[in-house]
Amino acid sequence: MQCSRLPQAALNQMVEGARVLEADSFGPKVFLLSDGNILKLFRRKRLFSSALLRPYSKRFIDNAVQLEKLGIPTLHTLQLYQLQTPGMTAVLYRPLPGETLRQIAKQDGFDWNQALPALSTFIRQLHSAGVYFRSLHLGNIVITPDNQYGLIDVADMRFVRGPLPSYLVKRNLQHFARYIDREHLNESFPIQALAQSLLPA
Ligand SMILES: Nc1ncnc2c1ncn2[C@@H]1O[C@H](COP(=O)(O)OP(=O)(O)O)[C@@H](O)[C@H]1O
Numbered sequence: 513m514q515c516s517r518l519p520q521a522a523l524n525q526m527v528e529g530a531r532v533l534e535a536d537s538f539g540p541k542v543f544l545l546s547d548g549n550i551l552k553l554f555r556r557k558r559l560f561s562s563a564l565l566r567p568y569s570k571r572f573i574d575n576a577v578q579l580e581k582l583g584i585p586t587l588h589t590l591q592l593y594q595l596q597t598p599g600m601t602a603v604l605y606r607p608l609p610g611e612t613l614r615q616i617a618k619q620d621g622f623d624w625n626q627a628l629p630a631l632s633t634f635i636r637q638l639h640s641a642g643v644y645f646r647s648l649h650l651g652n653i654v655i656t657p658d659n660q661y662g663l664i665d666v667a668d669m670r671f672v673r674g675p676l677p678s679y680l681v682k683r684n685l686q687h688f689a690r691y692i693d694r695e696h697l698n699e700s701f702p703i704q705a706l707a708q709s710l711l712p713a
Pocket residue numbers: 533534535541542550552586587606607608609610612651652654664665666
């Protein structure tokens with residue numbers, strides 16, 4: 513994908529009337545634009561890092577393409593931008609329609625005992641396809657209107673040939689468990705049951 517320059521004035525114009533979906537200490541980070549597309553900003557965190565060679569925005573785009581090839585629903589990237597601020601890039605993409613599992617789990621009457629089998633089937637599908645998604649958690653898994661599971665926020669991912677080795681499955685489960693901890697979901701989320709279904713004895 514070609515990278516085009518997006519001067520500050522053009523960026524300001526683009527995000528006019530947009531809804532901020534996510535922000536960090538530097539300010540707004542994910543914008544839902546008025547045309548329905550999403551613009552996500554990426555900031556290089558350190559001056560010298562692997563992001564210099566392969567920015568996270570570029571990884572985001574490559575990973576989305578790989579997922580698409582594997583038949584795993586994900587967002588559709590449209591454009592990579594170099595922003596005026598040094599170290600800043602942005603990706604424009606068409607969102608994956610649906611809601612995150614995090615949002616769905618907040619709804620009345622939601623029951624993890626009912627939802628767990630489908631989630632665990634999806635994660636097993638990722639692992640058998642060799643997808644190692646370091647940001648695997650409820651906020652980055654989307655259920656589409658036709659009830660398919662898919663991924664967003666796909667910058668931090670590795671693909672291995674064949675199924676993931678069990679040490680990576682375990683590590684991936686730890687990522688997931690840390691999120692459950694961080695979000696104080698230990699009471700409601702059956703992490704043991706998920707572990708058992710992903711790591712058969
Ligand atoms: N492709 C998408 N489809 C649907 N919602 C999205 C999509 N991308 C982002 N969002 C929404 O924006 C929020 C933040 O996006 P995300 O890429 O996960 O940012 P962060 O890096 O802050 O986790 C998500 O929780 C979700 O609600």
